[in-house]
Amino acid sequence: MNDKYQDFLSELQNANESERDWLVMEFSLQNLSEVLRQAVLAAAIPHWFDHAYLNAVLGFPLKDEDFSALTELSFVEVFPERGFNVHERSRNLLLDYLWKNNKARYQKLSKQASAFCKKQDQTIAAWRVESIYHGLLANHTTAKDSFIEQGLNWLNRFQHDSLEHLTQVVLAPVNSGKLSGEVAAWAAFLQAQIDILYSRYSSARDFLQLTLKQKNNKFLVSSCIKSLGDIHSHLAEYDQARHCYQQAQSIFRQNKSRSGEAECIRALASIHRILSEYSLARDCYQQALTIFQQELDPWGEANCIQGLGEMHGFLGEYSQAQDCFQQALIINRQIRNFLGTASCTQYLGDVSKNLAEYDQAQDYYQQALTIYQQIKDPLDEANCIQGLGDVSRNLAEYDQAQDYYQQALAIHQQIKDRLGEANCLGCLSVLHGAQQKIELAAITLDQAAQLYEEINNKNSKSFCIGNLGVLYLHQKQFGPALLAFNQAIEIFPHVNFYQNRSELYMQIEDYPAAQADIKQAELIGAYSAYTLLIKAEYALWQQQALQAVEFSQQALAERPADGNVRAFFALTLLADGQAQLARAEMEQALTAIYQKHEFDYLLDALNKLTRIYGHLAEVDVLRGQILNRYQTR
Amino acid sequence: MSIANYKEHRKAFSALLEADCSKPILLFKGESGTGKSTLMEHCRTQIQQDIHQVSVDLRSTTNAMQIFLQTGRRLSWDCFDNFQLQVGELNRQFNINVNGNTQAGVGNMINVELKALFDNTTPDQRAERYSTLTNAWAEDINKLDHPCVLLFDVYEQASSEIKNWIDGDFLGCVADSQKMRVVIAGKSVPESFGWNHCCELKKLYGVHEAEEWLPVIQAMGRIVPAQNPIDFLAGICLALNGNPAAIVKAIENFPRIQ
Numbered sequence: 089m090n091d092k093y094q095d096f097l098s099e100l101q102n103a104n105e106s107e108r109d110w111l112v113m114e115f116s117l118q119n120l121s122e123v124l125r126q127a128v129l130a131a132a133i134p135h136w137f138d139h140a141y142l143n144a145v146l147g148f149p150l151k152d153e154d155f156s157a158l159t160e161l162s163f164v165e166v167f168p169e170r171g172f173n174v175h176e177r178s179r180n181l182l183l184d185y186l187w188k189n190n191k192a193r194y195q196k197l198s199k200q201a202s203a204f205c206k207k208q209d210q211t212i213a214a215w216r217v218e219s220i221y222h223g224l225l226a227n228h229t230t231a232k233d234s235f236i237e238q239g240l241n242w243l244n245r246f247q248h249d250s251l252e253h254l255t256q257v258v259l260a261p262v263n264s265g266k267l268s269g270e271v272a273a274w275a276a277f278l279q280a281q282i283d284i285l286y287s288r289y290s291s292a293r294d295f296l297q298l299t300l301k302q303k304n305n306k307f308l309v310s311s312c313i314k315s316l317g318d319i320h321s322h323l324a325e326y327d328q329a330r331h332c333y334q335q336a337q338s339i340f341r342q343n344k345s346r347s348g349e350a351e352c353i354r355a356l357a358s359i360h361r362i363l364s365e366y367s368l369a370r371d372c373y374q375q376a377l378t379i380f381q382q383e384l385d386p387w388g389e390a391n392c393i394q395g396l397g398e399m400h401g402f403l404g405e406y407s408q409a410q411d412c413f414q415q416a417l418i419i420n421r422q423i424r425n426f427l428g429t430a431s432c433t434q435y436l437g438d439v440s441k442n443l444a445e446y447d448q449a450q451d452y453y454q455q456a457l458t459i460y461q462q463i464k465d466p467l468d469e470a471n472c473i474q475g476l477g478d479v480s481r482n483l484a485e486y487d488q489a490q491d492y493y494q495q496a497l498a499i500h501q502q503i504k505d506r507l508g509e510a511n512c513l514g515c516l517s518v519l520h521g522a523q524q525k526i527e528l529a530a531i532t533l534d535q536a537a538q539l540y541e542e543i544n545n546k547n548s549k550s551f552c553i554g555n556l557g558v559l560y561l562h563q564k565q566f567g568p569a570l571l572a573f574n575q576a577i578e579i580f581p582h583v584n585f586y587q588n589r590s591e592l593y594m595q596i597e598d599y600p601a602a603q604a605d606i607k608q609a610e611l612i613g614a615y616s617a618y619t620l621l622i623k624a625e626y627a628l629w630q631q632q633a634l635q636a637v638e639f640s641q642q643a644l645a646e647r648p649a650d651g652n653v654r655a656f657f658a659l660t661l662l663a664d665g666q667a668q669l670a671r672a673e674m675e676q677a678l679t680a681i682y683q684k685h686e687f688d689y690l691l692d693a694l695n696k697l698t699r700i701y702g703h704l705a706e707v708d709v710l711r712g713q714i715l716n717r718y719q720t721r
Numbered sequence: 722m723s724i725a726n727y728k729e730h731r732k733a734f735s736a737l738l739e740a741d742c743s744k745p746i747l748l749f750k751g752e753s754g755t756g757k758s759t760l761m762e763h764c765r766t767q768i769q770q771d772i773h774q775v776s777v778d779l780r781s782t783t784n785a786m787q788i789f790l791q792t793g794r795r796l797s798w799d800c801f802d803n804f805q806l807q808v809g810e811l812n813r814q815f816n817i818n819v820n821g822n823t824q825a826g827v828g829n830m831i832n833v834e835l836k837a838l839f840d841n842t843t844p845d846q847r848a849e850r851y852s853t854l855t856n857a858w859a860e861d862i863n864k865l866d867h868p869c870v871l872l873f874d875v876y877e878q879a880s881s882e883i884k885n886w887i888d889g890d891f892l893g894c895v896a897d898s899q900k901m902r903v904v905i906a907g908k909s910v911p912e913s914f915g916w917n918h919c920c921e922l923k924k925l926y927g928v929h930e931a932e933e934w935l936p937v938i939q940a941m942g943r944i945v946p947a948q949n950p951i952d953f954l955a956g957i958c959l960a961l962n963g964n965p966a967a968i969v970k971a972i973e974n975f976p977r978i979q
Contacts, residue, residue, distance in 0.1 A: 168776075213783065
């Protein structure tokens with residue numbers, strides 16, 4: 089038998105593992121004609137080829153029989169709908185060989201491939217990617233800019249499948265050392281954006297670290313650090329996220345990229361918001377807003393105004409919140425941002441709900457819900473339904489509220505939104521409390537708290553515990569209520585917990601402790617209407633009726649639709665001897681009071697008033713008004 | 722076509738074609754050159770006439786929409802009433818107007834409607850619409866008279882969007898279906914607990930035994946260029962670590978049968 093085969097086997101046996109593949113390929117090439125050998129090397133250049141494409145890469149027409157012989161080789165396979173391709177492993181061997189031994193030829197073949205691809209329909213992503221790829225390897229002067237421009241274009245237009253195809257194709261020569269520098273850095277950066285999008289944070293971080301090695305392009309470096317901040321934020325590593333955003337912002341500023349700077353400030357606002365640092369978040373939104381307005385960026389502008397509205401809402405500054413959402417709504421409608429339009433409308437619903445303007449709230453929620461359903465946004469759809477549930481609950485329409493909450497809960501569970509699920513359970517527990525199903529309410533609250541714990545959302549967990557406190561307070565179980573408020577404050581010292589605890593202290597007549605909590609609530613400064621109301625209550629029980637009237641009047645000015653605030657105003661008027669006015673105010677207030685515990689509170693307060701002030705004229709009339717309304721509601 | 726060994730893999734595929742098949746998902750996992758595509762090609766040839774089949778090469782498939790279109794073309798759009806209704810319904814829901822398009826034919830119209838549905842959409846919106854359409858599409862396949870085998874090759878090169886669709890909506894539907902059978906080959910393959918109970922994973926480690934290559938050599942019209950063919954082949958197999966692509970490449974340089 090022929091010695092060349094024995095020699096081949098011996099060579100294989102003596103070679104190390106990495107050399108063996110090439111020895112087989114070399115043996116194959118040696119057994120081919122010169123033309124076919126050239127054709128094999130040229131065929132390895134593109135990701136696929138047909139006869140015309142291969143002719144263009146080769147630079148001369150290949151005879152039909154040679155093309156046919158090429159496609160019959162074992163390492164050439166059919167590429168569906170496009171022709172053929174050299175098998176991945178063999179292609180890599182051939183490309184590495186050519187790059188190492190004849191780089192000029194590699195670049196020439198790539199140049200010819202690029203010229204052919206550019207003549208094809210560039211609206212087809214596969215041809216566009218192939219043109220860019222060959223242009224980069226041919227070292228075209230414009231190729232780098234085309235690559236970056238196309239990548240960013242696809243990223244900004246949500247064409248992630250095309251972008252991913254481009255980055256994968258470019259990263260292969262980057263990994264084998266054929267492309268480096270800025271192209272490699274951009275490929276890694278763009279791939280990181282895809283990874284972030286698909287929640288592959290570890291891989292994204294690795295790509296961003298690679299990008300950061302390219303220190304010359306400051307825009308890229310700052311964008312990269314901003315993206316690292318986004319990853320930290322997704323992973324709830326807020327300190328690191330904040331550090332990254334601040335660092336990126338500084339570089340953007342040094343390089344006079346105003347929109348980059350504004351994006352970082354807006355991201356910082358989101359972190360402050362997550363950490364319930366509302367004043368800081370508000371400042372950041374304001375700063376970013378100024379820049380977006382200067383840069384004539386209506387999307388950024390609308391987002392920041394909306395963010396400002398949310399912060400005002402969180403701080404109980406409802407009138408300012410309303411103004412912001414109305415402004416943002418106008419811009420979102422102008423730029424046809426349907427999601428923004430829907431969320432601003434939903435927030436307006438939230439504000440109306442918090443101001444006890446329930447008809448208006450329902451109207452807003454229904455409008456937003458319609459848009460969310462049209463644009464298929466199940467998460468916000470569920471939140472809207474939950475808002476409708478809150479309104480029904482506040483109106484004591486408990487069956488309707490239960491329906492809404494169950495609908496919202498089902499959507500949250502279906503889309504695996506655990507935060508939404510926990511929020512919904514929290515709402516259901518408050519509903520159970522209002523229905524006097526105390527045990528069920530406590531169990532449901534506990535489920536919500538566990539979910540918050542699992543997703544590491546401590547602030548929301550504290551609200552769960554705070555709500556449990558309110559539930560006990562309504563039941564006059566002061567010990568467990570106090571324990572719950574203390575625990576909630578320990579986790580997250582929110583103003584509501586101090587307000588509720590001071591209410592509890594007043595009920596057990598520990599006025600110094602109540603006063604201390606009122607001072608603390610004033611110090612925090614948010615939800616001023618409620619703070620004014622508890623100050624009014626404190627003054628009333630301290631027999632300072634005139635002061636109580638003043639405070640409750642101020643609270644009412646902030647919440648004119650709130651029946652509970654107006655009813656308390658009526659009590660202070662009664663204590664101040666303005667019986668007729670008290671009666672009129674109570675009459676009006678009772679049209680906007682719906683829930684049992686609210687009536688209970690008023691009756692208790694009337695008794696306490698009698699105890700402290702003696703029997704006042706019209707007390708029995710007011711009691712009669714309340715009982716009558718309670719029975720006929 | 723001739724294929725060296727992988728008997729166990731071929732047997733698993735035969736089981737997939739059985740009427741009472743309990744594991745309708747078959748995964749072939751192996752490194753480059755271990756013969757996945759050849760095995761897939763072999764599987765295709767084993768499918769009887771009365772079983773529907775659709776082959777998808779994931780290198781040239783950029784989104785799930787193309788898979789719907791390919792299935793419609795292959796099996797005939799008449800089988801996909803439910804799917805077509807759902808596409809129309811979604812377009813109406815999102816106020817997408819595709820009237821005035823002059824392209825004729827059901828396939829072209831669906832192509833236009835699908836494209837309109839997915840143009841300028843966020844990944845979340847796309848995923849949501851894919852879910853709705855996949856359910857309708859699977860429902861249509863479940864109504865077919867005969868089983869339908871879907872073969873996906875080069876899984877590792879699929880886009881993230883397609884991988885998410887395959888791993889989630891698609892294989893979820895297959896797990897609940899009496900009619901759908903799926904084979905997926907790749908250097909990596911889908912993983913999920915959701916449908917793990919109805920999935921068979923077969924790894925490809927190469928073909929190391931010299932004897933297994935004799936029928937392949939014969940089918941390629943070659944002879945082993947050595948006094949002792951088995952020893953020579955064993956040397957080749959050992960040196961090339963049983964990698965079928967490399968071994969076939971060596972074999973095609975053997976002398977032809979005169």
